[in-house]
Amino acid sequence: MLPESNALNGTGISEVLTNSNELWKIFDLRRLQYQYEAAILSGLAACRATNDDLFLDGDNFYQEILETNFQGISGTVSLDRETGSRTPNSTVYQMFNFPDLNETEAPYSEGGNTKKEFKFEVTLAGKFDGGKWKDCGKFVFNDGTTTHPPEIPLHDFVNSHDYLNKATVAVAWILCVVPIVLALACAIWTGLNRKTRVVRASQAFFLYFISGGTIILALSIVPNTFDESTANQDGLAIACNASIWLVVLGVSIILSAFFSKTHRIVTIMKASERFKRIKINIWDAIFPMAILITCNIVLLSVTTALNPFEYEHSPYGAPDRFGRTMQVYGHCAYRNHTVFFVLGGLLNGGMLCLCAYEAWQARTLATEFQETEYILKALLITGGVFCIGIPVTALNTDNLDVRLFIFCVMIFASCNVILFVMFLPKIRYKEKNESHTIISGTAVSGAGAPSVSSHSSIKSGEKILSNKTRKELLSEIATLRQRLRISDEEQDG
Secondary structure (H helix, E strand, O other): OOOOOOOOOOOOOOOOEOOOHHHHHHHHHHHHHHHHHHHHHHHHHHHHHOOOOOOOOHHHHHHHHHHOOEEOOOOEEOEOOOOOOEOHHHOOEEEEEOOOOOOOOEEEEEOOEEEEEOOEOOEEEEEEEOOEEEEOOOOOOOOOOOOOOOOOOOOOOOOOOOOOOHHHHHHHHHHHHHHHHHHHHHHHHHHHOOOOHHHHHHOHHHHHHHHHHHHHHHHOOHHHHOOOOOOOHHHHHHHHHHHHHHHHHHHHHHHHHHHHHHHHHHHHHHHHHOOOOOOOOHHHHHHHHHHHHHHHHHHHHHHHHHOOOEEEEEEEEEEOOOOOEEEEEEEEEOOOOHHHHHHHHHHHHHHHHHHHHHHHHHHHOEEOOOHHHHHHHHHHHHHHHHHHHHHHHHHOOOOHHHHHHHHHHHHHHHHHHHHHHHHHHHHHHHHHHHHHHHHHHHHHHHOOOOOOOOOOOOOOOOOEEEOOOHHHHHHHHHHHHHHHHHHHHHHHO
């Protein structure tokens, strides 16, 4: 409680101050000069703000106060345009401490009336001079100690989007379960039809890897469905690391399977151009897969051990009048992991580009099931999904629901594109081939000939039909059909 008397009313310094009268006089005189300068500043600004009718508008008056500068008693009077406070380089800021505010009340008499006073002393705790803050003594807080009290939370958890909407979480789980179920169905179909021509040619091993990688990639949605209502800070940090692990492992397994298939076909194609016989076994295909997956596991392990991903809060929204941000949003912190993303991008991005290049090289090869064509389509579509989704996710930072939905859509679209492009043509081919075999076998048997499947002599491996492009083959077919039509017309004539 400050004394009522001061140098303005001429009543002197109150006796409630103890052992600090000289310091209080300095404080009171400084306050007097600032009051004088404030009055001069208001008068100068009012003269500039009034119009011809002598009308003083509040907004114009305040703007003129901010714009007015003059030489005062304490120095050049200049105000900060944003806060309205005195600029630090134009005066000396001092912080006074008034300890012992909670002393026992002591009665005293004044004019025949008994009053109570609260004794305290004045100490100079620090000052800001020359652009630097200088400590002049320890600051005593209300509890009588010099220990700084805990900070008041500045953010509002209720309105800060720290909690995911239940509907968004439900949609995320649906987008997670659907590709997992489809991948399991494709793996089961591969196991049940592993002895059929189309599965043996595509090699069930790679189809299992693609299904497994898709399941792992889809599971990366699960850690992102947790928020501060279901897990604490440590649990959310574990979820951040788990999501990265699942995404990287899922992508690396799928890319390695694609690369092994395209590399095998390109190797055979190049050997055939040199009229060289070559044999590629299963271990030749597994080797590049093992290298890529192992490198990703080592990179993830080192990052998790030395610099794990953390869950943090970032401010957002309009600040209050003191410049404090009152709301925050939670997210995984990725900004301190540049090395991880550079190495991971070079490793997996390089494999993606190499896989797409080899699929592009084999595009002119007319194979039985056109797997390289489907792999190239899957890579291009998936790459397009991520090229659109990642920037959109980066632009939206403070809304957890929108960010989760965009991430889930990216994973859902990528998984389903890979499954449909790689498995749907094989399923359709098998069903069509079985129906064709039944019809042709019945017709041949009726003529007294043995029923033999056209592919029964081939144990495994995709047949390379021609080294010509699909466009060239279609052009030749159209030419042959035209010749047959002309020949039939000549015979009829």
